[in-house]
Amino acid sequence: MKYRHAWCTDNGGAPLSNDEIKRYITVRPSERQLKFNEMKYYNFIHFGVNTFMGREWGDGTEDLKVFRPSQLDTDQWCRILKNTGSEGIIFTAKHHDGFCLFDTAYTDHNVMNSPYGKDVVKELAKSCKKHGMKLGIYLSPWDRHEKTYGSDEYNDYFVNQLTELCTSYGDIFCFWFDGACGEGPDGRKQKYDWDRYYEVIRKHQPDAIIANCGPDVRWIGNEAGKTRKSEWSVIPWTDDTLDSIAEKSQKNEAHGIECFDRTDEDIASREKLQGKANLVWCPAEADVSINYGWFWQNDDYYKERSQSPCRTAKELADIYFNTVGGNASLLLNVPADKNGLINPRERKVLKEFTKIIEDTFRENMPYDLSLVSPEGEECVPGTDSFMMQNDEAAIRLRPNGKFRTLVIEEDIRYSQRVESFSLFADGKHVKDCTCIGACRILRFPKGLDADEVDILITQSRSNPIIKSIRLYK
Ligand code: FUL
Numbered sequence: 001m002k003y004r005h006a007w008c009t010d011n012g013g014a015p016l017s018n019d020e021i022k023r024y025i026t027v028r029p030s031e032r033q034l035k036f037n038e039m040k041y042y043n044f045i046h047f048g049v050n051t052f053m054g055r056e057w058g059d060g061t062e063d064l065k066v067f068r069p070s071q072l073d074t075d076q077w078c079r080i081l082k083n084t085g086s087e088g089i090i091f092t093a094k095h096h097d098g099f100c101l102f103d104t105a106y107t108d109h110n111v112m113n114s115p116y117g118k119d120v121v122k123e124l125a126k127s128c129k130k131h132g133m134k135l136g137i138y139l140s141p142w143d144r145h146e147k148t149y150g151s152d153e154y155n156d157y158f159v160n161q162l163t164e165l166c167t168s169y170g171d172i173f174c175f176w177f178d179g180a181c182g183e184g185p186d187g188r189k190q191k192y193d194w195d196r197y198y199e200v201i202r203k204h205q206p207d208a209i210i211a212n213c214g215p216d217v218r219w220i221g222n223e224a225g226k227t228r229k230s231e232w233s234v235i236p237w238t239d240d241t242l243d244s245i246a247e248k249s250q251k252n253e254a255h256g257i258e259c260f261d262r263t264d265e266d267i268a269s270r271e272k273l274q275g276k277a278n279l280v281w282c283p284a285e286a287d288v289s290i291n292y293g294w295f296w297q298n299d300d301y302y303k304e305r306s307q308s309p310c311r312t313a314k315e316l317a318d319i320y321f322n323t324v325g326g327n328a329s330l331l332l333n334v335p336a337d338k339n340g341l342i343n344p345r346e347r348k349v350l351k352e353f354t355k356i357i358e359d360t361f362r363e364n365m366p367y368d369l370s371l372v373s374p375e376g377e378e379c380v381p382g383t384d385s386f387m388m389q390n391d392e393a394a395i396r397l398r399p400n401g402k403f404r405t406l407v408i409e410e411d412i413r414y415s416q417r418v419e420s421f422s423l424f425a426d427g428k429h430v431k432d433c434t435c436i437g438a439c440r441i442l443r444f445p446k447g448l449d450a451d452e453v454d455i456l457i458t459q460s461r462s463n464p465i466i467k468s469i470r471l472y473k
Helices: 007-013 019-025 031-037 049-053 074-083 120-131 152-168 194-204 241-248 299-304 312-323 344-360
Strands: 041-045 086-092 134-139 174-175 209-212 235-236 277-279 284-289 328-333 366-370 394-399 405-409 418-425 428-433 440-448 453-460 464-473
Touching: 007 174, 031 120, 031 209, 041 134, 041 174, 074 086, 074 134, 074 344, 086 120, 086 174, 086 235, 086 277, 086 312, 134 152, 152 194, 209 241, 209 284, 366 464, 394 464, 428 440
Parallel strands: 041 086, 041 328, 086 134, 134 174, 174 209, 284 328
Antiparallel strands: 235 277, 366 394, 394 453, 405 440, 405 464, 418 428, 418 453
16 A cells, blocks of 8 residues: 655645744653653542532531541552553542541641541551552642632632641652632632642652642543543643633532533634743643542432433443543542442442452554555564654554554654644544554454554654554454
8 A cells, every 4th residue: 555645745735844833843742741651541549528428529617526437548549440440540639628537736627626636647548559559649729628718828728738738648659739719718719829839749749740739740621531632732821821721610519510511612723822921831631530420429318319320331431542542641430438438339340440440451452564655665663662754654554363442642842743644444433543652542342453553644743753652352
């Protein structure tokens, strides 16, 4: 099979080498972001007074006496989640209700004064270490209990707690800041001093990612695990970027978990980047819950709402393929129940989900690889990670047999370049795809059986640099 053009001579009609386009590919991940990018999938654990009150949002008036998990076992959390292939846990050290699950010197409204009486973050930190999991912290800026909320003093309070969390629990891989900003106990709203919060984290935990309302990872814009057709990691950053995240995030307890605002479907195509002064590397993260809420609720709670408690394993697996395989990372929430354990109801789904993922990636399909010019000449790249030259049109794979899954990754050390590609099997068009980025997963449930599979790059911001391609049976 021959192609009419090399990718760069046609390039979907888009200009290739003007200074504006070159500017986009000079935006690249920091060391911290590169390291984080290796973690494709990790978990949230939502746990706190809401777990015992049967609520999604507490109002800050909860009695500490309610917090009495009888079998809390953070080792169990780590064991179960690690078995699903997860690499880390982000824990709700404080949710909007203001109850702190760690031993803080700055409020009495904390776990040490509850019947449980032990620092849950400390226990989890120990378990994470033991099981080789990374620990992340969710600390809600919105606080419905703390009296100083709505004044400058609250920013000091928040910074003090961040400092405690940064300095007493070992390495933290991520601080996750929620966008919600409601009223505090006296009806006041807070002006968050983000710069100060970030400064504390950078000082004490320089490797930690600051996610969601932070500069390192961006919220994907919904809580349903949906990705855009093209998720870009190079995005424009303006003064109101953080406000707009807060503005769009969940507005009430009845959580917009299924909502997906497609009005911002395109946030960073060439057209959107054009002329924008401040471009940053900020990849997408999809936060989604195994349940239709974030905290553990019993079956009756869901019955009243005519919802099933859990997403199905198949739904979760599709979310995995679309997010991890759609240039985003997957942050899957698995709450702990009233006993302080991951409940059998969720364990069952997790087990089935894990099986689907493991089966998908169980067996590699070997293949030979070459790069093809429009004249049909082939050459084999000398290294695993390779750059396509100007006179090369397609990547040709010769698989040893039928495969069901194709994984392709750009070498994002050199930014995100590929804007679209098409797949051909023995010369026949199979599908058109948009960007690649850190990872694109293509699935062929019935299997693709072809001697030659060509990945034709149809538009790119510069010479594509491919880190890896893997096929699975
Ligand atoms: C939202 C919160 O309001 C939810 O309760 C949950 O913590 C979710 C991850 O973020 O904005």
